[in-house]
Amino acid sequence: MKSPLELTFEVLANSRNESANEVLLTAFQWENGPLFIESLKTILARRNKEAHTAVLQRWHELGEPERQLILKSHSRISGALRDAILSEDSLLFTNACQVVEHIEDYDLVPNLVALSEHTTSPHAKEAAALVLRLTERLSALLKKTKKQNETRDPRVYRKSVLECLKRSLERYRYHKRPELLEAFSQICESNDEFLLTILDDPHHPCFKDMSHAFASSANSAVIDLLLKMLQGEKVPATILSIVSYRTDRKFICRMLEYCDQAKSTPLSRSLKRLRSLSWLNVPSNRLSTFCEADQVLCVHMLSASGVSPDAVLDSLEELLLAGEPAGRAAACEALAEFPGDHTNHLILQAVYDTSPPVQAAATRQLRDRHIPGTMPLLSDLLDGPHEEVRNAAREALAEFSFENFVKNYDNLSEEARQTTGSFVQRVDEEYLALLKNELSAQGVKPRLRAIEIAQLLEVVPFVVDDLLTLLTDNDHVVRAAAAEALKYWPVPEVQAALEIAALDRSGTVQNAARNSLAVFGSFEQPTSPDLVEARQ
Incomplete structure (x- = not known):
């Protein structure tokens, strides 16, 4: 059952008698207690602008619970809010601005903009600041997903607010409110025709202050707009200068x-048009001062830009000497585009870096740079402790492939064959499989050459099966060469095969087989676990 007080306020809430407002306002003068709370609730339930204005007049005195009651009733007090914003009463205006900001009432932006343009009004500057804060909120709403904005569509508000701001900026020469310029830039699109018109015309009243906003604003929305414009098909020269x-x-x-x-x-086109980046000359912005991930991104951006090679090289050198491992590796890779003795010196330094990825990035460039004395260094790197570096050395020495070795074999001296063959074994990880293919090639000459290479590289134990097969080759020269090569692997299986070959119809093959059998006695039976495993 309702109390007498509750029944009284229920009657007052539903009464059409204007005297009810006087009663409620009298009760509202109490500072606290049930009478104060019930009168506030009842005033907010009624639609009376005068009473609502009285509530706004006391906003600064109210506690959080009372303020929440007002904010929940914002749709009923919109008329009072509009009048309060246009009021000359500074306290009422300030209170109304706080409420508008709390409820994010974008419908009142036109009133605030109009007030901002009145340069003689004492509230103009504060109104402009509120417009800027509201557009910041609107910008944040626009970034949320549709599901997160279930109660309202921010795109509708943006359209109306933008139209209002554009009309105001057309009168910019008269009011000179930079807050309205920045508010506009926070919610407009990068392809907005009005924005492009401003930036393309140095004589436009907004040009100077708009450029200043882009050049100095720390607001995320303004920064994003500036960078989105870099991705346009036609980027104003002003934007490139600001960036x-x-x-x-x-x-x-x-x-x-x-x-x-x-x-x-x-x-990419816009980055190429950037001929300089002022931040590269600021000590606090040295590449090595960025986090590791950003150091890598810095290198990629500089490499894609049109910044002078000398400036890029200086930045890469600083990063290579003082950056994080990933940054140093990225810098080292980027140095591939820079020839010269100084860069060669940096690459040689990087080979001895403590980070394997940096060593690998430097190693890949050694051969192409034609730095004197790097072959012994690459040879050492082929046997280094880090697989990444070993692979990089193989890439640098890619010319030492088995295919190239076979192709040039006949033109090499004996000493060159030994040296080149040693590199091939360490560079081309597929050389054994390729050698086996050569041993079964169609022509006689390729098979003979493959047998000779197997002996040169001392890998007879790894191709024994192929050589045993060649003991029955159609060509007696091939059979003789195979019998000669098998003397390097004195095992029973080979001995038995050679004894059969000693009965070959070709005297050349017989002699080769007997010679191999004759030297078997000077060899010990192979017991190395690695060779036995390879043989199996």
């Missing part, structure tokens, strides 16, 4: 993210 000019860390890091995420052709 080149900015040196603040927040902007740089955001630009690195964009360059990493957006691999578009327009962005």
Whole structure:
């Protein structure tokens, strides 16, 4: 059952008698207690602008529970809010601004913009600041998913707010409110015609202040707009100048993210048009001061830009000497585009870096740079402790492939065959399989050459089965060469095969087989576990 007080306020809430407002306002003058709370609830339930204005007048005195009651009733007090914003009463205006900001009432933006344009109004500057804060909130709403904005569509608000701001900026020469410019830039699209018109015309009233906003604002929405414009098909020269000019860390890091995420052709073209980046000359922005991931992105961005080679080289050198492992590796890879003795010296230094990826990046470049004395170094790196570096050395020495060795074999001296063969064994991991293919080649000459190579590389134990097969080859020269080569593997199986070959119809084959059998006595039976395993 309702109490008498509750019944009284229920009657007042439903009453059409204007005297009810006077009663409620009298009760609202109490500072606290049930009478105060019930009168506030009842005033908010009624639609009376005068009473709502009285509530706004006391906003600064209210506690959080009372303020929440007002915020939940914002749709009923919208008229009072509008009047309060236009009021000359500073306290009422300030209270109304706080409520508008809390409820994010974008419908009142036109009123705030109109007030901002009145340069003689004492509230103009505060109104402009509120417009800027509201567009910041709207920008954040626009970034949320549709599901996160279930109660309202921010795109509808953006359209109306943008139209209002554009009309105001057309009168910019009269009010000069930079807050309205920045508010506009926070919610407009990168291809907005009005924005492009401003940036393409140095004589436009908004040009100077808009450029300043882009060059100095730390607001994420403004920075994003600036960087999105870099991805356009036609990028204003003003935007390129601003991007080149900015040196603040927040902007740089955001630009690195964009360059990493957006691999578009327009962005690549824009980066190539950047002839300088002022932040490269700021000591606090040295590449080595960035986090490891951003160091890599810095290298990629600089490599894709049109910044002078000398400036890029200086930055890469600093990073190579003082950066994190991933950054040093990226810098070393980027140095591949820079010839010269100084760069060669940096690469030689990087070969001895403590990080294997950096060593590997440097190793890949040694051969192509034609640095004197690097062959012994590459030879050592082929036997290094790190697989990544060994693989890089193989890449650098890719010319020492088994295919090339076979192709040039007949033109090499005996000494060159020994040296080249040693490299082939360590560079081409498939050389044994390829040698086996050569041993079964169609022509006689390739098979004879393959037998000779097997002896040269001392890998007879690894191709015994192939050589045993060649003991029955159609060509007696091949059979004789195979019998000669088998003397390097004195095992019973080979001995038995040679004894049969000693009865070959060709005297040449017989002699070769007997000679191999004759030298078997000077060899011990192979007991090396590695050879036995390889043989199996």
